[in-house]
Amino acid sequence: MDRFMYSIAFLLPFAIGLALVGCISGFLAGLLGVGGGIVVVPVLYHVLAAFDVDVALRAHISVGTSLATIIPTSFQSIKAHRARGAVDTALLKWWAPFVALGVLIGVVLAGVSPGALLTAVFGIVAALVALHMLLTPEGMHLVKSLPAKPFQALMATAIGTISTLMGIGGGTLTVPTLSLCNYPVRRAVGTASVIGLIIALPGAIGFVINGWKASGLPPLSLGYVNGAGFVAIALTSMLFAPLGARTAHTIDPKWLRRLFGIFLAITSVKMLFDVYRHWIA
Structure with a gap:
């Protein structure tokens, strides 16, 4: 009975907090x-920190739940991009197996890594993406075309591994990577939507398996994927994403890039500071 009352007392405010996460993430995803x-x-x-979830579990739960929430939105995104002919099937045939290999590597690494390491990976990569958004001129490319296929295989594997460790879909790393290789941005975004599903589905399953016997998890958790978080975030993010997209049309794209860069910079500093505090504790 005490356990039941604890679950109810925890879940009600927790669900409200998760719904707010979905509102924020959906709006910013649509906006940016x-x-x-x-x-x-x-x-x-x-x-999770506000609800006193063990610091050793926070990163794993955040990453696993995030990967799960990407699955339904990926299906929507793929359908929209395929209808516009923006998915590069030929590229996917070569990249998909290596992205999947990267996901497998990421799941294995996450299973043996402490939460502080996952937090550090997110913080470092988020800082690099922030610098790219803030300092790189829009449309800039480093090379005239995609490299030879062996190098593409390495790129795809790295994207799968890092994205799985961070709990993100394909867009954050795939789009800038392809764009720097002078690849059309719209096709990069469309193709990245499929890569996001390749990362999210097996990645989420892997985090369920990794955390199956973990103790101290929040109520309604399947391993490191929190069921309440999945439902609340997926539903509210899909509701607020269109609002963010409409708002985006009223703001200069340059300011959007700067806004995203500043958000990521602040986020990365905060998470890396948490890692520092954890390691010196």
Whole structure:
């Protein structure tokens, strides 16, 4: 009975907090044109902290739940991009197996890594993406075309691994990577929507398995995927994403890039500071 009352007392305010995470992530995803995972993970991490979830579990739960929430939104995104012919099937045939390999590597690494390491990976990569958004001119590319296929295989594997460790879909890393190779941005975004599903589905399953026997998890958790978080965030993010998209048309794109960069910079500093405090404790 005490356990039941604890679950109810925990879940009601927790569900409200999770719904707010979905509202924020959905709005920013629509506003900034990024995958929700890059927003869900840090915000959910701090919600879990507010509810005194063990610091050793926060990063794993945030990443696993974020990957799960990407699955339904990926299906919607793929359908929309395929209808516009923006999915590069030929590229996917080569990249998909290596992205999947990267996901497998990421799941294995996450299973043996402490939460502080996952937090550090997110913080470092988020800082690099922030610098890219703030300092790189829009449309800039480093090379004239995609490299040879062996190098593409390495790129795809790295994207799968890092994205799985961070709990993000394909867009955050795939789009800038392809864009720097002078690849059309719209096709990069469309193709990244499929890569996001390749990452999210097996990645979420892997985090369920990794956390199956973990203790101290919040109520309604399947391993490191919190069921309440999945439902609340997925539903509210899909509701608020269109509002963010409409707002985006009223703001200069340059300011959107700067806004996203500043958000990521602040997020990365906060998460890296948490890692520092954990390591010196």
